[in-house]
Amino acid sequence: MCGIVGYIGAQQAPPILLEGLGRLEHRGYDSAGLVVRADGRGPRALRVAKRAGRVRDLAAALPKRFAGTAGIGHTRWATHGPANDVNAHPHTDADQRVAVVHNGIIDNAAALRERLAADGVELVSDTDTEVVAHLVGRSQADTLEGKVSEALSVIDGTWGLAVLHADFPDRIVVARNGSPLIVGVGDKEMYVASDLAALVRHTTTVAMLDDGELATVTAGGFTTLRHDLTATAKAATPVDVDPDSYEAGVHASYMHKEMLEQPAAAERMLRGRLDERFGATHLGGLNMEPREFRAIRRVKILGCGSAYYVGQMGAGLIEDLARVPADAEAASEFRYRNPIIEPDTLYVAVSQSGETIDTLLAVQEIRRKGGRVIGLVNVVGSAIARECDGGIYLHAGPEVAVASTKALTNMFLGFALLAVQLGRVRDLSIADGTRLVTAMAALPGLVGQVLAKEEQYAAVARTLAEAPSLFFIGRVRGFPVAREGAQKFKEISYRHAEAYQTSELKHGPLALIDPALPTVAVVPADDLTERNVGALHEIAARRGPLVVVTHEDVDLGGVEAVRLDVPRSEPELDPILMTLPLQLLAYHAALHLGHDIDKPRNLAKSVTVE
Numbered sequence: 001m002c003g004i005v006g007y008i009g010a011q012q013a014p015p016i017l018l019e020g021l022g023r024l025e026h027r028g029y030d031s032a033g034l035v036v037r038a039d040g041r042g043p044r045a046l047r048v049a050k051r052a053g054r055v056r057d058l059a060a061a062l063p064k065r066f067a068g069t070a071g072i073g074h075t076r077w078a079t080h081g082p083a084n085d086v087n088a089h090p091h092t093d094a095d096q097r098v099a100v101v102h103n104g105i106i107d108n109a110a111a112l113r114e115r116l117a118a119d120g121v122e123l124v125s126d127t128d129t130e131v132v133a134h135l136v137g138r139s140q141a142d143t144l145e146g147k148v149s150e151a152l153s154v155i156d157g158t159w160g161l162a163v164l165h166a167d168f169p170d171r172i173v174v175a176r177n178g179s180p181l182i183v184g185v186g187d188k189e190m191y192v193a194s195d196l197a198a199l200v201r202h203t204t205t206v207a208m209l210d211d212g213e214l215a216t217v218t219a220g221g222f223t224t225l226r227h228d229l230t231a232t233a234k235a236a237t238p239v240d241v242d243p244d245s246y247e248a249g250v251h252a253s254y255m256h257k258e259m260l261e262q263p264a265a266a267e268r269m270l271r272g273r274l275d276e277r278f279g280a281t282h283l284g285g286l287n288m289e290p291r292e293f294r295a296i297r298r299v300k301i302l303g304c305g306s307a308y309y310v311g312q313m314g315a316g317l318i319e320d321l322a323r324v325p326a327d328a329e330a331a332s333e334f335r336y337r338n339p340i341i342e343p344d345t346l347y348v349a350v351s352q353s354g355e356t357i358d359t360l361l362a363v364q365e366i367r368r369k370g371g372r373v374i375g376l377v378n379v380v381g382s383a384i385a386r387e388c389d390g391g392i393y394l395h396a397g398p399e400v401a402v403a404s405t406k407a408l409t410n411m412f413l414g415f416a417l418l419a420v421q422l423g424r425v426r427d428l429s430i431a432d433g434t435r436l437v438t439a440m441a442a443l444p445g446l447v448g449q450v451l452a453k454e455e456q457y458a459a460v461a462r463t464l465a466e467a468p469s470l471f472f473i474g475r476v477r478g479f480p481v482a483r484e485g486a487q488k489f490k491e492i493s494y495r496h497a498e499a500y501q502t503s504e505l506k507h508g509p510l511a512l513i514d515p516a517l518p519t520v521a522v523v524p525a526d527d528l529t530e531r532n533v534g535a536l537h538e539i540a541a542r543r544g545p546l547v548v549v550t551h552e553d554v555d556l557g558g559v560e561a562v563r564l565d566v567p568r569s570e571p572e573l574d575p576i577l578m579t580l581p582l583q584l585l586a587y588h589a590a591l592h593l594g595h596d597i598d599k600p601r602n603l604a605k606s607v608t609v610e
């Protein structure tokens, strides 16, 4: 979603800010802007440039002599008002002495706008953020921190924000409440950003603000404060991250790179966590004793989008292996139905970014009601990871493309590890535990085998891309695979793709089957194969084109279909191997259609607004 970068030091800020904004492009945005503090304290002390479109459009349009050694920049994903030049951030107060960039949503913006307008303030944009600039500008506090704190005290909502003030030229003040804000430490220069991706080329020594914190950032260092301006004395720490892992390298897109990284990412996920001797798993980060695992009577998984669909795969794994009732629910809906939180339920929040606000709020609702939540999270130290009672980090490495691939695979493995853990303190035998653990150890190799057939998928994808609409179908373990397949396809190819349970076709959707509507069917070799093949015949009889993701030994009964065979693992692990061809189908369809794969329209990488 929106992105923030800031710089203060001896170098010229604009190139650093533009480069940083470029590194946040993948998060999704529709306009971009910068403000720099020019030398001197005159009325033009702050210079703003902003416009709808890409960061490269902003760079091309920067006025001559747009210079300054302190500045903040922003990529905006429109929430209040359309994506145009005026609504782009930064926003300034009436005197142009305060400039603000903001991620998040101010819930009481309408009331604040009315109040400001009644006081004679002319609001020039449709945004919620502009009120912050006016509130800071009108504050009578003596310090910039005091002004920002006073402004925030009347604001309801979420923010990660950065403020530049012409009268306080030595500092940038930043604040966080529900939207990430990171301070990066350089050598006599400092950075701020909403995402590590914007910093890693400059520094990997960072401090992540907590909700309710402010920071004063000067060229020489930073201090952290609470909203009441008492110190929190946070220190910066090095993060273990390879800056090159944020580069696409030889790949045409991040999504392609990240799909091909899946074998290595899966290996990292499993490293040290498989116990072949006891057919068990080690999950130290859960901070739970075997006794506590045994006491769990239900598992409830919460995530959004693809994380929700992989959560459904996870629920299936847990029910199969641990025989504990489990289900997944869209985190975005959860807290709005006043959920019953049970003491013997294990809640699992699943999120790549660890910042998805819907998932974070679901976690907070559970914890507020006394429930125990563990996280399956990729980004270390992210809000969800910090909010949970324990967790399993995904170790997928940075995932830059909007479409989630390697993180999703590792989420599945996280559920497999958890299911074996829960199973082995119950009735899952050592033989079955060993069967699963051995299969998991072999999985990275099998993932590699599936990905190696990319050319085959590419050819099929080019045909599918021509269809305006597609079905993805599967049953039981195959249904979340179909849902995830449809999700990926629509996300990046912009083709209409709908997932159904194969068993539900006859109850309605079959009416749509005709030669123009291809169906991608998930048909593993299991006890439902025969029924699945029956459904394929029904589709073929209506001349519906078929692509079938299946196993080599499945007999499709002579039905006319394009087969995509994946290698056999243990049946419980089939869903993830069957998901991989669907990622590549979506990718190659989007490529064929000439879309910007890493920046699909209207979407954002971490959705930090409700």
Ligand code: F6R
Pocket: 303, 304, 305, 306, 307, 308, 350, 351, 352, 353, 354, 355, 356, 359, 402, 403, 404, 405, 487, 488, 491, 605, 606, 607
């Ligand atoms: C799909 C996709 C989204 C995310 C969803 C949750 O490819 O990327 O559906 O899965 O927005 O994001 P995280 O996992 O960061 O909570």
